[in-house]
Amino acid sequence: MPSTPSSGSDAMADTKPLLSVRELSVSFQTDAGVVHAVDRVSFEIFPGETLALVGESGSGKSVTAMSILRLIESQRGRVSGGPIEFEGRDLLALSEKEVRAIRGNRIGMIFQEPMSSMNPVYTLGTQIGEPLLLHARLSATQARSEAIRLLELVGMPSPERRVDEYPHQLSGGMRQRAMIAMALACRPSLLIADEPTTALDVTVQAQILELLADLQRQLGMSILMITHDLGVVASLAQRALVMYAGRVVERAAVVDLFENPRHPYTAGLFQSLPRLPAPGEVAPERLRPIEGSVPDALHFPSGCRFHPRCRYAFAPCSELVPELRVPGDTQASRPRASACFYTEQHPDVSYLEAPAAGEAS
Amino acid sequence: MTRSDSELLRVEGLCKFFPVVSGLFGRKVGEVRAVDQVSFQLRRGETLGVVGESGCGKTTAGRSILRLIEPSAGRIWFDGTEITQLSQRELLPYRRRMQIVFQDPFGSLNPRMRVLDILGEAIEQHGLASGAAVEKRVAELLQQVGLSPRWGTRYPHEFSGGQRQRIGVARAIAVSPELVVCDEAVSALDVSIQAQVINLLLDLRRQMNLAYLFIAHDLSVVRHISERVAVMYLGEIVELAGCAELFERPAHPYTRALLSAIPVPDPRRRQCRVVLQGDVPSPLHPPSGCHFHPRCPAAVERCRSVEPPVVQLSGGRSVRCVHAEGLEEAADWYVVLEERLARAQRQHERPLTLGLEPLGELPSIPSPPAEVEVQTRPLRAIALAAPPKDGAARQLEQRGLLEASRLAGLGFALGLLLLLFGYWGIGVLLLLASGPLLVAAPPPALAPLLRGYAASKLALLALALALISLWLGVARRAELAQRELGWLRGEIAAYAANVGSLPPSLNELRWRTVEQFGMGAPRDPWGHPYRYQLGSAAFELSSTGPDGVPSADDLR
Numbered sequence: 001m002p003s004t005p006s007s008g009s010d011a012m013a014d015t016k017p018l019l020s021v022r023e024l025s026v027s028f029q030t031d032a033g034v035v036h037a038v039d040r041v042s043f044e045i046f047p048g049e050t051l052a053l054v055g056e057s058g059s060g061k062s063v064t065a066m067s068i069l070r071l072i073e074s075q076r077g078r079v080s081g082g083p084i085e086f087e088g089r090d091l092l093a094l095s096e097k098e099v100r101a102i103r104g105n106r107i108g109m110i111f112q113e114p115m116s117s118m119n120p121v122y123t124l125g126t127q128i129g130e131p132l133l134l135h136a137r138l139s140a141t142q143a144r145s146e147a148i149r150l151l152e153l154v155g156m157p158s159p160e161r162r163v164d165e166y167p168h169q170l171s172g173g174m175r176q177r178a179m180i181a182m183a184l185a186c187r188p189s190l191l192i193a194d195e196p197t198t199a200l201d202v203t204v205q206a207q208i209l210e211l212l213a214d215l216q217r218q219l220g221m222s223i224l225m226i227t228h229d230l231g232v233v234a235s236l237a238q239r240a241l242v243m244y245a246g247r248v249v250e251r252a253a254v255v256d257l258f259e260n261p262r263h264p265y266t267a268g269l270f271q272s273l274p275r276l277p278a279p280g281e282v283a284p285e286r287l288r289p290i291e292g293s294v295p296d297a298l299h300f301p302s303g304c305r306f307h308p309r310c311r312y313a314f315a316p317c318s319e320l321v322p323e324l325r326v327p328g329d330t331q332a333s334r335p336r337a338s339a340c341f342y343t344e345q346h347p348d349v350s351y352l353e354a355p356a357a358g359e360a361s
Numbered sequence: 362m363t364r365s366d367s368e369l370l371r372v373e374g375l376c377k378f379f380p381v382v383s384g385l386f387g388r389k390v391g392e393v394r395a396v397d398q399v400s401f402q403l404r405r406g407e408t409l410g411v412v413g414e415s416g417c418g419k420t421t422a423g424r425s426i427l428r429l430i431e432p433s434a435g436r437i438w439f440d441g442t443e444i445t446q447l448s449q450r451e452l453l454p455y456r457r458r459m460q461i462v463f464q465d466p467f468g469s470l471n472p473r474m475r476v477l478d479i480l481g482e483a484i485e486q487h488g489l490a491s492g493a494a495v496e497k498r499v500a501e502l503l504q505q506v507g508l509s510p511r512w513g514t515r516y517p518h519e520f521s522g523g524q525r526q527r528i529g530v531a532r533a534i535a536v537s538p539e540l541v542v543c544d545e546a547v548s549a550l551d552v553s554i555q556a557q558v559i560n561l562l563l564d565l566r567r568q569m570n571l572a573y574l575f576i577a578h579d580l581s582v583v584r585h586i587s588e589r590v591a592v593m594y595l596g597e598i599v600e601l602a603g604c605a606e607l608f609e610r611p612a613h614p615y616t617r618a619l620l621s622a623i624p625v626p627d628p629r630r631r632q633c634r635v636v637l638q639g640d641v642p643s644p645l646h647p648p649s650g651c652h653f654h655p656r657c658p659a660a661v662e663r664c665r666s667v668e669p670p671v672v673q674l675s676g677g678r679s680v681r682c683v684h685a686e687g688l689e690e691a692a693d694w695y696v697v698l699e700e701r702l703a704r705a706q707r708q709h710e711r712p713l714t715l716g717l718e719p720l721g722e723l724p725s726i727p728s729p730p731a732e733v734e735v736q737t738r739p740l741r742a743i744a745l746a747a748p749p750k751d752g753a754a755r756q757l758e759q760r761g762l763l764e765a766s767r768l769a770g771l772g773f774a775l776g777l778l779l780l781l782f783g784y785w786g787i788g789v790l791l792l793l794a795s796g797p798l799l800v801a802a803p804p805p806a807l808a809p810l811l812r813g814y815a816a817s818k819l820a821l822l823a824l825a826l827a828l829i830s831l832w833l834g835v836a837r838r839a840e841l842a843q844r845e846l847g848w849l850r851g852e853i854a855a856y857a858a859n860v861g862s863l864p865p866s867l868n869e870l871r872w873r874t875v876e877q878f879g880m881g882a883p884r885d886p887w888g889h890p891y892r893y894q895l896g897s898a899a900f901e902l903s904s905t906g907p908d909g910v911p912s913a914d915d916l917r
Contacts, residue, residue, distance in 0.1 A: 056551035171640040201414035202578065203637045206622035210636055228552065231624030254628045272556030273626055274585035286563065287585070289556030293521045 017044035023081035052237035108183030112195035114175035125163035173204035252336035262338035267351030375435035397596035410587030460533035464545035466525035477513035523554035602678035659705035838886035
């Protein structure tokens with residue numbers, strides 16, 4: 001990919017963010033108790049940027065995206081905090097009708113499983129044209145020709161024929177392309193992609209990632225990429241937000257994040273990953289996984305939620321909640337922050353190179 | 362065939378075809394060649410990775426080898442004994458020595474059984490222990506896979522995904538097997554948990570000298586755990602080589618594409634990708650010749666017709682590709698192959714990049730406005746600028762049918778309206794007259810409505826309209842009947858006032874009713890005569906309406 005990962009973040013220093021989320025918390029009332037799925041999450045997305053939201057299952061990344069779109073069911077879920085400012089308006093303060101004018105129009109969405117997020121009884125043309133009828137008030141004929149154009153845009157072969165086909169007639173990759181066409185129908189300024197390539201084969205995944213990068217270059221939209229795959233993060237995003245158990249533990253430009261993670265959890269993720277060694281490099285025999293398992297959302301540990309699994313945990317970790325702080329030594333051009341007491345006390349620690357404390361003990 | 366002592370498994374020409382049946386009598390109309398001529402060997406304590414995209418037959422191959430699925434053809438030797446022809450009973454001792462770990466840690470454990478029973482069942486089944494010894498053995502196993510020995514009395518739902526997968530591994534190793542097929546054993550797990558299970562598998566391999574057939578789609582995991590790797594595409598092994606050599610110097614074009622498609626978790630190494638076009642074709646209709654040729658960047662004319670031979674290259678590598686022909690035992694095969702592939706790629710017309718057509722004019726994106734409403738305008742303008750008269754209209758004009766089809770459209774609409782207002786005869790006539798013409802030459806405005814699913818919607822709409830009009834017609838007639846009854850009552854009252862007695866029959870009112878109802882007895886809107894019964898001091902007047910149609914009173 002020709003664009004260097006850092007180009008976006010340098011230019012955005014004085015730009016106004018497209019989306020800014022402040023202190024967002026989401027909790028769900030379940031039969032077993034209250035689940036605090038997202039806890040005081042803040043971030044911004046700048047125009048034209050790709051921000052990755054990285055985390056394992058249950059880290060709250062999808063819930064964060066859904067609350068941006070106001071898709072949290074109000075019966076069970078409670079969204080607090082905010083504001084979520086998008087193009088100068090607070091999404092949390094809008095009425096349902098006003099949100100509908102933004103959802104699918106200014107903010108597009110792609111989901112993981114294209115088959116279950118498309119309606120099996122409507123043709124692609126109908127489904128791609130629907131937002132155009134609704135938001136752009138095109139006529140049926142105009143919407144149809146626009147749908148064909150969109151299918152062409154996402155690289156669907158013979159779009160004139162495909163536009164009258166049903167989702168089941170397409171392969172997985174083609175369905176995901178159709179999903180993207182649907183999401184882009186109204187030329188959104190923000191595209192939320194929730195695990196867009198997880199269900200796809202690796203060669204098809206490569207196609208879709210290329211397509212997203214290509215579309216972003218052409219249309220200039222921002223992408224909020226939700227994924228657990230660090231490989232996808234490295235190849236598409238400029239900045240990343242690492243989430244663990246509902247909290248953001250680290251925020252950094254992707255290059256910095258991969259080279260020198262400032263949170264033990266991020267470092268643990270990298271070390272768990274079987275890497276394809278660079279030519280000449282020898283792969284280590286054993287991986288260094290994070291011990292223990294992801295905590296139950298009903299009973300998150302006190303203090304830093306990562307401390308029971310952390311090799312570096314010390315006294316305050318189990319009692320105090322670490323804030324997302326910019327480390328003191330960094331006056332770099334690319335702002336970064338991490339929520340870790342150990343990092344604060346040892347600003348020079350290198351988690352990737354340090355001989356694992358866990359292996360010694 | 363000679364075999365070294367360390368050889369544990371040998372597979373030759375393994376095939377599994379699934380018949381495709383159709384119709385009432387299950388006529389066979391084709392077959393899915395899920396696994397086609399797969400051959401390999403596996404030594405004791407060795408790990409063979411099997412990679413490929415979904416639908417390439419790697420799972421089917423794994424299960425056919427264990428005879429969980431009966432193979433269609435081919436031979437399998439386990440530890441020197443051919444097990445292909447053994448009966449299930451004879452196979453039982455071999456079952457103990459070949460185990461499997463499944464992908465889904467949620468679906469592969471019986472939720473009604475305690476961990477103790479899940480693990481104990483296998484041990485007792487194969488007569489390895491009984492009574493209290495089983496519990497002791499289970500505790501050992503749990504410890505071995507990194508779980509607390511006290512957890513034997515728990516049920517699977519009490520464990521997390523990673524722990525459940527550890528139970529799956531414990532169940533596989535409970536009977537001290539020599540071969541374990543890991544079918545996507547770590548694919549469903551989170552990264553941090555996945556690493557734990559991989560480490561566990563590595564430890565067990567060392568402790569028990571296990572041989573793994575490690576089936577996965579994640580190449581970096583396979584790279585980490587395997588000694589040799591087989592790459593499968595549409596049921597065939599296209600390349601089989603030592604792990605390090607395969608990843609360093611992939612020979613088959615598919616392997617090259619697959620390796621370059623992996624997103625590397627390193628932002629500084631955004632590599633130049635060989636992006637394949639299209640998807641994996643259906644194994645029901647695999648392409649002729651080399652199955653990979655429609656997507657291959659280095660396909661030549663011969664690939665279309667000739668099934669590529671399996672070429673044995675130096676270093677124990679086998680490749681199924683025409684470009685590798687004649688390179689057997691050549692020391693510098695990689696250089697020659699590289700050269701051949703590059704030449705073929707240059708001749709290949711198709712560009713190697715993503716199949717995006719040049720787009721021409723793309724609607725420019727206006728800068729984000731403060732108001733949402735503003736944004737919708739330019740888009741509408743763009744769409745309006747599209748060519749006004751499309752191909753369909755021009756075609757009709759040429760056939761001189763444009764006016765006719767427009768008239769038919771109008772006629773159809775009018776027919777529907779008439780139906781709605783209860784004018785059945787003329788409405789149906791219009792619909793019948795205009796319908797066929799409309800279908801034969803649909804006016805451009807209606808064309809999208811008359812295709813496929815939309816047409817059936819239209820038919821449903823017409824049906825609904827007909828039903829509504831039927832109901833409306835009933836209501837209208839009942840109302841009319843009611844009005845006529847009132848009018849008749851008035852007439853009877855007037856007659857009584859004039860004559861001094863009630864009329865003996867309605868025919869007596871003739872001088873006025875003829876104006877209203879014509880000659881004969883007064884009839885209701887359904888054509889039935891109004892019933893008139895003269896009592897001693899009063900009369901009864903009613904309209905029943907036709908059978909099955911509700912009267913006015915019912916409708917009220």
